[in-house]
Amino acid sequence: MRAEVAEFARFRAYTQVVFGPGAIRTAGDLLRSHGVAKALIVTDHGLVQAGLLDRATSALAAAGVEYVVFDGVEPNPCFETVERAADHYKSYLCQGILALGGGSPIDVAKSVGVLATNHGGLADYIGIGKVVNPMPPLLAAPTTVGTGSEVTIFAVITDKEQRKKAVIGSPQLAPLLAVLDPELVLSLPAELVASTGMDALTHAIESVISVFASPFTDGVALEAIRLITGHLPAAVASSAVEPRANLLYASSMAGIAFSCARTGLVHGMAHPLSSYCGVQHGLANAILL
Ligand SMILES: [Fe+2]
Known part of the structure:
Protein backbone atom coordinates (compact mmCIF):
# COMPACT_ATOMS: atom_id res chain seq x y z
CA MET A 1 0.00 0.00 0.00
CA VAL A 185 0.28 -7.78 -35.07
CA LEU A 186 1.59 -11.13 -36.34
CA SER A 187 3.37 -9.52 -39.32
CA LEU A 188 4.87 -6.72 -37.22
CA PRO A 189 8.68 -6.78 -37.75
CA ALA A 190 10.75 -7.86 -34.74
CA GLU A 191 12.40 -4.45 -34.28
CA LEU A 192 8.97 -2.78 -34.06
CA VAL A 193 7.75 -5.40 -31.60
CA ALA A 194 10.80 -4.55 -29.49
CA SER A 195 10.49 -0.77 -29.68
CA THR A 196 6.71 -0.51 -29.31
CA GLY A 197 6.79 -3.13 -26.54
CA MET A 198 9.32 -0.97 -24.70
CA ASP A 199 7.01 2.02 -25.19
CA ALA A 200 4.24 0.06 -23.44
CA LEU A 201 6.62 -0.98 -20.66
CA THR A 202 7.59 2.66 -20.19
CA HIS A 203 3.91 3.67 -19.96
CA ALA A 204 3.34 1.04 -17.27
CA ILE A 205 6.45 1.85 -15.23
CA GLU A 206 5.84 5.60 -15.39
CA SER A 207 2.23 5.01 -14.29
CA VAL A 208 3.36 3.06 -11.22
CA ILE A 209 5.87 5.70 -10.11
CA SER A 210 3.63 8.67 -10.94
CA VAL A 211 2.41 11.07 -8.26
CA PHE A 212 -1.07 10.44 -9.73
CA ALA A 213 -0.81 6.66 -9.27
CA SER A 214 -3.50 4.90 -7.26
CA PRO A 215 -4.34 1.31 -6.36
CA PHE A 216 -6.62 1.29 -9.43
CA THR A 217 -3.90 2.35 -11.88
CA ASP A 218 -1.37 0.11 -10.12
CA GLY A 219 -3.62 -2.89 -10.72
CA VAL A 220 -3.57 -2.60 -14.49
CA ALA A 221 -0.05 -1.17 -14.76
CA LEU A 222 1.60 -3.88 -12.66
CA GLU A 223 -0.18 -6.62 -14.60
CA ALA A 224 0.94 -4.95 -17.83
CA ILE A 225 4.54 -5.00 -16.56
CA ARG A 226 4.20 -8.70 -15.70
CA LEU A 227 2.83 -9.54 -19.16
CA ILE A 228 5.39 -7.45 -21.05
CA THR A 229 8.44 -8.68 -19.16
CA GLY A 230 7.15 -12.25 -19.47
CA HIS A 231 6.34 -12.19 -23.18
CA LEU A 232 8.44 -9.50 -24.92
CA PRO A 233 11.50 -11.69 -25.65
CA ALA A 234 9.35 -14.46 -27.19
CA ALA A 235 7.26 -11.93 -29.13
CA VAL A 236 10.44 -10.48 -30.67
CA ALA A 237 11.88 -13.92 -31.42
CA SER A 238 8.83 -15.25 -33.28
CA SER A 239 5.41 -14.31 -34.59
CA ALA A 240 3.56 -16.90 -32.49
CA VAL A 241 0.12 -15.69 -31.44
CA GLU A 242 0.30 -16.08 -27.65
CA PRO A 243 3.24 -13.78 -26.78
CA ARG A 244 2.11 -11.12 -29.25
CA ALA A 245 -1.47 -11.29 -27.97
CA ASN A 246 -0.27 -10.78 -24.42
CA LEU A 247 1.82 -7.79 -25.49
CA LEU A 248 -1.14 -6.29 -27.35
CA TYR A 249 -3.42 -6.63 -24.34
CA ALA A 250 -0.72 -5.31 -22.00
CA SER A 251 -0.14 -2.24 -24.14
CA SER A 252 -3.82 -1.31 -23.82
CA MET A 253 -3.75 -1.96 -20.09
CA ALA A 254 -0.75 0.34 -19.77
CA GLY A 255 -2.69 2.91 -21.83
CA ILE A 256 -5.61 2.75 -19.40
CA ALA A 257 -3.16 3.25 -16.52
CA PHE A 258 -1.32 6.24 -17.95
CA SER A 259 -4.52 7.93 -19.10
CA CYS A 260 -5.17 8.38 -15.38
CA ALA A 261 -1.68 8.37 -13.85
CA ARG A 262 0.10 10.20 -16.72
CA THR A 263 3.61 9.55 -17.96
CA GLY A 264 6.80 11.08 -16.61
CA LEU A 265 10.29 12.27 -17.37
CA VAL A 266 11.16 9.50 -19.81
CA HIS A 267 8.33 10.52 -22.14
CA GLY A 268 9.09 14.18 -21.48
CA MET A 269 12.62 13.64 -22.80
CA ALA A 270 11.66 11.15 -25.52
CA HIS A 271 9.37 13.56 -27.40
CA PRO A 272 12.12 16.07 -28.29
CA LEU A 273 14.42 13.18 -29.21
CA SER A 274 11.82 12.12 -31.79
CA SER A 275 11.07 15.66 -32.97
CA TYR A 276 14.70 16.75 -33.44
CA CYS A 277 16.40 13.49 -34.36
CA GLY A 278 13.56 11.40 -35.82
CA VAL A 279 14.16 8.59 -33.32
CA GLN A 280 11.22 6.17 -33.22
CA HIS A 281 9.14 6.89 -30.11
CA GLY A 282 9.49 3.47 -28.47
CA LEU A 283 13.22 3.35 -29.15
CA ALA A 284 13.65 6.82 -27.64
CA ASN A 285 11.85 5.63 -24.50
CA ALA A 286 13.92 2.44 -24.34
CA ILE A 287 17.17 4.43 -24.53
CA LEU A 288 16.07 6.86 -21.83
CA LEU A 289 14.33 4.44 -19.46
FE1 LIG B 1 4.65 6.40 -25.35
Missing part, protein backbone atom coordinates in the same frame (compact mmCIF):
# COMPACT_ATOMS: atom_id res chain seq x y z
CA ARG A 2 1.18 3.52 -0.69
CA ALA A 3 2.55 5.51 2.21
CA GLU A 4 0.60 8.56 1.14
CA VAL A 5 -3.05 8.39 0.15
CA ALA A 6 -4.53 11.25 -1.85
CA GLU A 7 -7.73 12.69 -0.39
CA PHE A 8 -9.58 12.08 -3.64
CA ALA A 9 -8.53 10.32 -6.79
CA ARG A 10 -10.36 9.30 -9.94
CA PHE A 11 -10.13 6.31 -12.18
CA ARG A 12 -12.01 5.78 -15.39
CA ALA A 13 -11.59 3.45 -18.36
CA TYR A 14 -13.38 5.19 -21.23
CA THR A 15 -13.27 2.69 -24.05
CA GLN A 16 -15.16 -0.53 -24.70
CA VAL A 17 -12.48 -3.10 -25.50
CA VAL A 18 -13.14 -6.15 -27.71
CA PHE A 19 -10.19 -8.55 -27.89
CA GLY A 20 -9.21 -11.90 -29.32
CA PRO A 21 -7.90 -13.41 -32.58
CA GLY A 22 -10.11 -12.31 -35.48
CA ALA A 23 -11.79 -9.55 -33.45
CA ILE A 24 -11.43 -7.09 -36.35
CA ARG A 25 -14.35 -8.92 -37.98
CA THR A 26 -16.65 -7.26 -35.41
CA ALA A 27 -15.65 -3.72 -36.45
CA GLY A 28 -18.48 -3.14 -38.90
CA ASP A 29 -21.22 -4.35 -36.58
CA LEU A 30 -19.75 -2.31 -33.72
CA LEU A 31 -19.73 0.92 -35.73
CA ARG A 32 -23.18 0.26 -37.16
CA SER A 33 -24.54 -0.32 -33.65
CA HIS A 34 -23.50 3.26 -32.92
CA GLY A 35 -25.30 4.64 -35.96
CA VAL A 36 -22.37 4.81 -38.38
CA ALA A 37 -23.41 4.12 -41.99
CA LYS A 38 -20.26 5.66 -43.55
CA ALA A 39 -16.82 5.63 -41.93
CA LEU A 40 -13.49 7.25 -42.66
CA ILE A 41 -10.66 4.71 -42.33
CA VAL A 42 -7.44 6.40 -41.19
CA THR A 43 -4.30 4.35 -41.81
CA ASP A 44 -0.88 4.41 -43.55
CA HIS A 45 0.62 3.09 -46.79
CA GLY A 46 2.59 0.34 -45.05
CA LEU A 47 -0.54 -1.27 -43.65
CA VAL A 48 -2.24 -1.14 -47.03
CA GLN A 49 0.77 -2.91 -48.60
CA ALA A 50 0.80 -5.46 -45.74
CA GLY A 51 -2.79 -6.39 -46.60
CA LEU A 52 -4.17 -5.38 -43.21
CA LEU A 53 -6.48 -2.73 -44.62
CA ASP A 54 -8.42 -5.50 -46.38
CA ARG A 55 -9.35 -7.00 -42.99
CA ALA A 56 -10.94 -3.72 -41.93
CA THR A 57 -12.70 -3.01 -45.20
CA SER A 58 -14.19 -6.53 -45.39
CA ALA A 59 -15.51 -6.16 -41.85
CA LEU A 60 -17.21 -2.87 -42.75
CA ALA A 61 -18.57 -4.22 -46.05
CA ALA A 62 -19.99 -7.31 -44.31
CA ALA A 63 -21.95 -5.03 -41.98
CA GLY A 64 -23.11 -2.76 -44.80
CA VAL A 65 -21.01 0.19 -43.62
CA GLU A 66 -19.69 2.38 -46.46
CA TYR A 67 -16.12 3.63 -46.13
CA VAL A 68 -13.60 6.11 -47.45
CA VAL A 69 -9.86 5.46 -46.96
CA PHE A 70 -7.27 8.05 -45.92
CA ASP A 71 -3.91 6.26 -45.99
CA GLY A 72 -1.60 9.27 -45.93
CA VAL A 73 -0.47 9.16 -42.29
CA GLU A 74 3.30 9.42 -41.85
CA PRO A 75 5.41 8.56 -38.77
CA ASN A 76 5.27 11.44 -36.26
CA PRO A 77 2.26 12.92 -38.12
CA CYS A 78 1.95 16.68 -38.48
CA PHE A 79 -0.90 19.20 -38.33
CA GLU A 80 -1.15 19.36 -42.13
CA THR A 81 -1.86 15.63 -42.29
CA VAL A 82 -4.67 16.01 -39.76
CA GLU A 83 -6.17 18.82 -41.83
CA ARG A 84 -6.09 16.72 -45.02
CA ALA A 85 -7.72 13.77 -43.25
CA ALA A 86 -10.34 16.06 -41.70
CA ASP A 87 -11.13 17.43 -45.17
CA HIS A 88 -11.78 13.85 -46.30
CA TYR A 89 -14.08 13.25 -43.35
CA LYS A 90 -16.13 16.36 -44.05
CA SER A 91 -16.24 16.23 -47.84
CA TYR A 92 -17.37 12.59 -47.90
CA LEU A 93 -19.98 13.22 -45.17
CA CYS A 94 -18.63 10.48 -42.88
CA GLN A 95 -20.36 9.68 -39.62
CA GLY A 96 -17.62 7.80 -37.78
CA ILE A 97 -13.96 6.82 -37.92
CA LEU A 98 -12.02 3.55 -37.98
CA ALA A 99 -8.36 4.01 -37.06
CA LEU A 100 -6.10 1.18 -38.19
CA GLY A 101 -2.44 1.32 -37.26
CA GLY A 102 0.01 2.28 -34.58
CA GLY A 103 -0.07 5.48 -32.58
CA SER A 104 0.31 7.73 -35.63
CA PRO A 105 -2.92 6.77 -37.49
CA ILE A 106 -4.85 6.51 -34.22
CA ASP A 107 -3.71 9.97 -33.07
CA VAL A 108 -4.57 11.47 -36.47
CA ALA A 109 -8.00 9.80 -36.28
CA LYS A 110 -8.61 11.30 -32.84
CA SER A 111 -7.59 14.73 -34.10
CA VAL A 112 -9.94 14.39 -37.08
CA GLY A 113 -12.67 13.54 -34.59
CA VAL A 114 -11.96 16.74 -32.67
CA LEU A 115 -12.17 18.85 -35.84
CA ALA A 116 -15.37 17.08 -36.95
CA THR A 117 -17.38 18.33 -34.00
CA ASN A 118 -15.48 21.35 -32.64
CA HIS A 119 -14.88 24.80 -34.12
CA GLY A 120 -11.51 26.25 -35.11
CA GLY A 121 -8.21 24.51 -35.78
CA LEU A 122 -6.41 21.74 -33.95
CA ALA A 123 -3.95 24.23 -32.46
CA ASP A 124 -6.84 25.65 -30.41
CA TYR A 125 -7.04 22.38 -28.50
CA ILE A 126 -3.39 21.84 -27.54
CA GLY A 127 -3.14 21.22 -23.82
CA ILE A 128 -5.30 19.41 -21.34
CA GLY A 129 -9.10 19.56 -21.16
CA LYS A 130 -9.69 22.06 -23.97
CA VAL A 131 -11.89 19.92 -26.25
CA VAL A 132 -15.55 20.79 -25.72
CA ASN A 133 -17.76 18.55 -27.87
CA PRO A 134 -17.68 14.74 -28.04
CA MET A 135 -16.12 13.17 -31.11
CA PRO A 136 -18.06 11.07 -33.62
CA PRO A 137 -17.88 7.31 -32.90
CA LEU A 138 -14.24 6.22 -33.22
CA LEU A 139 -13.12 2.60 -33.37
CA ALA A 140 -9.37 2.04 -33.01
CA ALA A 141 -7.67 -1.19 -34.08
CA PRO A 142 -3.98 -1.15 -33.12
CA THR A 143 -1.39 -2.89 -35.31
CA THR A 144 1.54 -2.33 -32.96
CA VAL A 145 2.02 -3.42 -29.35
CA GLY A 146 2.96 -0.19 -27.62
CA THR A 147 1.03 2.99 -28.07
CA GLY A 148 -2.07 2.32 -26.01
CA SER A 149 -3.59 5.21 -27.95
CA GLU A 150 -6.66 3.07 -28.66
CA VAL A 151 -7.75 3.60 -25.04
CA THR A 152 -6.09 6.87 -24.01
CA ILE A 153 -7.33 10.43 -23.82
CA PHE A 154 -4.27 11.81 -25.61
CA ALA A 155 -3.18 12.55 -29.18
CA VAL A 156 0.35 13.63 -30.06
CA ILE A 157 0.80 15.65 -33.26
CA THR A 158 4.08 17.13 -34.53
CA ASP A 159 4.49 20.85 -35.13
CA LYS A 160 7.02 20.75 -37.98
CA GLU A 161 7.78 24.49 -37.90
CA GLN A 162 8.63 24.55 -34.21
CA ARG A 163 9.98 20.98 -34.28
CA LYS A 164 8.07 19.94 -31.22
CA LYS A 165 5.26 17.59 -30.29
CA ALA A 166 1.90 19.02 -29.35
CA VAL A 167 -0.18 17.02 -26.87
CA ILE A 168 -3.95 17.24 -26.95
CA GLY A 169 -5.44 15.60 -23.88
CA SER A 170 -9.11 15.43 -23.05
CA PRO A 171 -11.61 12.71 -22.11
CA GLN A 172 -13.40 13.44 -25.40
CA LEU A 173 -10.37 12.01 -27.25
CA ALA A 174 -10.80 8.50 -25.87
CA PRO A 175 -12.01 6.19 -28.64
CA LEU A 176 -15.49 4.78 -28.09
CA LEU A 177 -14.32 1.32 -29.17
CA ALA A 178 -11.01 -0.54 -29.29
CA VAL A 179 -10.61 -3.81 -31.17
CA LEU A 180 -7.52 -5.73 -30.09
CA ASP A 181 -6.94 -8.42 -32.69
CA PRO A 182 -3.64 -10.31 -32.25
CA GLU A 183 -3.80 -11.35 -35.91
CA LEU A 184 -3.13 -7.70 -36.81
